[in-house]
Amino acid sequence: MDFAESRGVQMLRELCREFAEKEILPHIEELKHGSEFPYHVTKRYGDLGLIGLTVAKKYGGNMMGHVAAMAATEELAYHYPTLGTHLRGYRLVPQVLEHGTEEQRQRWMPKLMSGEWMGSLATTEPQGGSAPGTCMTTCRREGDYYILNGRKVMITRGGDSQLVLISAREGDKIHCLGITKDLNGRSTGRRESMAGVSAFSPVDEIIFEDTKVPAENLIGKEGKGLGPLLDGIGAVGRAGGAGTCLGIARWAYETARKYAKERLIGGKDRLLDVNSIRYMLADMDLRVEKAKLLCFRFAWQLDQGKTAREVGREGAMAKLFASETAVYNCYKAIEIHGGYGTTEEFKIIGRLHSALDMIGAAGADNIMRNTIAQAQDRD
């Protein structure tokens, strides 16, 4: 077993680091408080080739792989959590479109790959939580269209995305449909103002009122809508969430260590030399390593061609543990920073907020436990 990171992945981390440090961080306040969605950021992800990391070359991607994507997500989230969320989101829709028709891919992929368009996945509903199977948005076929009625909530960038993939129920069949921005009858409802991991990545409610969706926007077969969506959610979605948490966890550890190294007590002793601090840091370091192993093992399995369903257990473990580690490390980082831990300038509260956001995202932690338990049942 070779655990060494390849040169290509090292360079990819460097690419992400430069992008974050030179293009995003200097403008972070404008981005956070801007009134419009910064589409130019999406375009940059496209220019750099990040969106195509897990998309086949024939569809316009570069297929550097899931391990590479995990490293990129971690590295981006390390510098600013929402950057990890963005990468996850942009990669998600193309993965679902692999179940679509050639015509749909020709129509939508080039724009998604270049970053000219953003994609979102919308399955969450007010009553149904995120489990796509409990979908209550209805649709009925009328000639060349599907007519939609219902609401989707907590959809990341739902209002600003040019293409949203949704689940909709027709009787006891669930379809997967592609909703473009221009469709009549679709509107954006309530916008959750979330900082943290949703900085310049607003979370919206989408309302369908007799929305007419062209029939050629059906992805996969009628009644077989769940498969494509779960595939995206369980692979790119899950890995992206795990990677984002991993980035936050590593940031918290490294920041705490740096602080302890430089902080002098009484002008001469380093905080780092205090035993209780050393043990805390050792613990945080260990947790990051554990999370790393779970995350990259999952990514590696996806690279071996495993489907989301086949490695559901491993994906759940990665996300769950990375999520818990992110929260734990941020909490410990606050402790190590003493009184400064909760001040705005040290930024840990913001990271902790992001880590807490991630508990319910990309596979809510408790649902992940359920997934692991279900896998145990199969014995």
Place this chain on the structure above:
Amino acid sequence: MKRIMSYKIAVCVKQVPDPEFFSKVKLDPKSGTIIRTGIPSIVNPLDRHALEMALDFKDKYGAVVTVISMGPPQAVEALQVALAMGADEAYLLSDRVFAGADSLLTAEILAKGIKELGGFDLVFCGNIAVDGSTGQVPAQVAEYLGCPHITHVSEIELKDGKLEIKATRDFGYTVYEAQFPLTIGVNKYSQAPRNMTVSGIMRAVEYKMNILTSEKVKIAAKNALEGSPTRVLGMEEVKGGRKGLILTDEPKEAVKKAVERLVKLGAV
């Protein structure tokens, strides 16, 4: 604009210690060179500007861009970054014989490597390296190549087959007109160096690196350390300096004491 010609461009790049870790760098008292083990390396920032200028020239007028580096085997990493940014070919000049070269020997080695590769229409170098290098290499490479040079260049344009160049001066800049071939020392280019891309990275790691040793690049001297006209006589610790008041208090308290002292010293 129809591209009739494809220019051949070489860019010299150097791998240097990452400035973030400069405080950990040590000097080898014998050779005067830097001990870099354990310190992360980057592509010299001005070399990236040089590469951007070359790639921009390629985008505008058509060219094949070859990057060349003289260094230990590890310098391959710098060449890979250049390839990922869009360079077409890469060559590493590496041999124990080259170790300890001062700027004149470095220039000789680079120039001979360039000649071995068939010569180029334009040779770009970063003006100076952050690891305290001399800024002498571009002009000296030009001498060994027998072609004109110009350094501190911030802009370059092709007009009717001739080059129009801006070279930075303390009063502003001087405009030069030049013919091919030319060696150029690049200052901060007006355009920021482009990023690597994912497909660039994938190409870079697949690329079979070309290595040139002293077999193909022969220098006049037995080895570069001995052949270098300058050498380190020794190192001396700088004594005295100022005995400062160093404050480690909390900012408010530290600033209070600092301001008191500034007033006392008559600085404010």
Place this chain on the structure above:
Amino acid sequence: MGIGAVCVFAEHAEGAVKKYSLEKINKAKELAAELGAQTAVLVCGSELEGIAETLAKTGVNKVYAFDHPELKLYQPQAYADLIADWARKEKPEIMWFSSSNIAVELASRVAAKLETGLTAHCIGLELAEVEGKKIVSHSLPGWGGNFVVKIVCPEKRPQMATVSAGISSPAEISDKATAAVVWAPVEIQPEQLKIKAVKNVYDDKKSDGLETAERIVAGGWGMRSSGSLEMIESLAKLLKAEIGGTRPLVDCNWIEETRMIGVSGKTVSPKLFISVGASGQPHYTTGFAKSGVILSITDDPKAPIFDMCDIGIVGDARRVLPELIAGLETVL
């Protein structure tokens, strides 16, 4: 001329000799006296009568003027050929150039033509005895601490160097010329103008301000985490100070190249110099070592800059600067 002179390539602008050239001339006289050698100054340009006359009053033995209309602007090939040809004929022992953009390039090309050693950005020049000979020991800022590296060119001649400003006090210009001015014959061939200077463009925004400023606030690589130079700008505004910085800030486009402080940038000596977020690498600190009072703020308690400042604050600039601004407001 004779073998073994100590020579300086002098620069000039708008009818005046550059101060840093006069400094080197003074140093040349000092070393020449120790060696029992002659001194010479080389100057290139057009309509050099006034300049040559001034140089003839600096106490050197000879002035060589290369005067030609084509040399009015700096021409890389022609200048290098003239100087190198002169050196081959007159065989000087030592040749010094300044650290200006032009001088570094010119010295480099000449050194390559003469296949001799060139030491860059010297901050000190003295004689040392090596293998029975008295040769120049060039001091350069060392690495990773408070070291000075000494470089020598034991065999090849001339011993060449580019020298930072401030190496000595400027040579005094006496009332009478004591040197002979030699108007060297200049012939320029077309192939020496394959690269040709067309015109100089003067930029009013260029800051000569740094070199004459009374107060300077400079930022280093550590400012990156602040996201911008805003706080430094506020502090500078309050103090009516000029802003400077290290090379990484130039590379990030946070400051112009003309505001870079250090051996490859500007050498400054204000009454008050405040360094923020820089660890104090010698290449940087040499640029302001001669300042009146030096205050340094950086978060690494082991930073070398704390060995060469008058007041040091160990701390995060993001927290210290607001306090400093508030604190200074009360006393200014």
